[in-house]
Amino acid sequence: MKQNKLGLTDLSVSEICLGTMTWGSQNSEAEAHAQIDYALDQGVNFIDTAELYPTTPLSAETQGDTEAFLGTWLAKSGRRDDIILATKISGRGNKWIRNGADISPEGIDIAIEASLKRLQTDCIDLYQLHWPNRGSYHFRQYWGYEPTKQDVERTQDHVHEVLEKLQDLINQGKIRHIGLSNETCWGTMQFLEISRNQGLPRMASIQNEYSLMQRIFDTDLAELSHNETVGLLAYSPLAAGMLSGKYIDGSVPKGSRRDVANDTLHGRYSDHSASIVEKYAAIAAANNLDLSQMSLAFCLTRPFMSSVIIGATTQEQLATNIDAKDLVLSKDVMQSIHEVHREYPLPF
Secondary structure, eight states, X not given: OOEEEOTTSSOEEESEEXXXXXXXXXXXXXXXXXXXXXXXXXXXXXXXXXXXXXXXTBXXXXXXXXXXXXXXXXXXXXOGGXXXXXXXXXXXXXXXXXXXXXXXXXXXXXXXHHHHHXXXXXXXXXXEESSOTTOOSTTTGGGGOOGGGXXXXXXXXXXXXXXXXXXXXXXXXXXXXXXXXXXXXXXXXXXXXXXXXXXXXXXXXXXXXOBTTBOGGGTHHHHHHHHHXXXXXXXXXXXXXGGGTTTGGGOOOTTSHHHHTOTTTTTTOSHHHXXXXXXXXXXXXXXXXXXXXXXXHHHHTOTTEEEEEEOOSSHXXXXXXXXXXXXXXXXXXXXXXXXXXXXXXXXX
């Protein structure tokens, strides 16, 4: 398994990261442990979770179970040093997590202690802000995104105080490095500039959605990622399962995310987007490729990619996804992908 440096840190992360957001809803504790064991056997050393998880579906009753499942694996296996562990603090919106409050220094103190307890560890390798307080255009919110009402001074004050709190946690040995998620180019630069000017910890990564169906990172954020050495951790690289092909022809397999969580896959699935999946599926079929593997292998070609976060509900899916690391896409396949993207740059 190829490894990449995470930003300017001393961490080397596997190019494929094991995602966990189905653990506790679609996956049992035993299944979660089996996924970890298999992934590590294949060379994966990077596992991403969040205090919010599981999300399929999201609920107050299961919140935190994913971290807890990972924690019991760590306690049972004794293999803490074999993994790079990433988790996230939630922001505004879910009333059962700190009453739905914004991210704040006080909230970070509460969140980190709860995560460390569930994870049964004393240090988190990469601690990420799950989404910005001011809001962002992610999760299909770009259609109505309105940044002109943002308070710049308030945002910069928030960034400063959060970085100071994260520095304190680094000094205490509770976290090693920090990252962003669902951020914009401007938002990321606020963290980088204040870090640079104030001698505070630097954001190593940004975890945003990226797939054949969602490539807005390719423009401004790609430039920032390269020039500032902030690597992308791509979530939903199979577009919530659409790029596995399982929803083609309107199918809704029993137990799938469209069946148990959200029929539109949180705004991704529509007749229009489904028709574009069929075009990528045709490219895969014409070249005797598995659609999931082709989709993941494409993500692995991107120069700004630090790690691609895969998720699976079965061992078979997990094996298929990890094996994408060995697939090299031909120039003809890449050209065909480019042509579909040019015609349909924003499928959902």
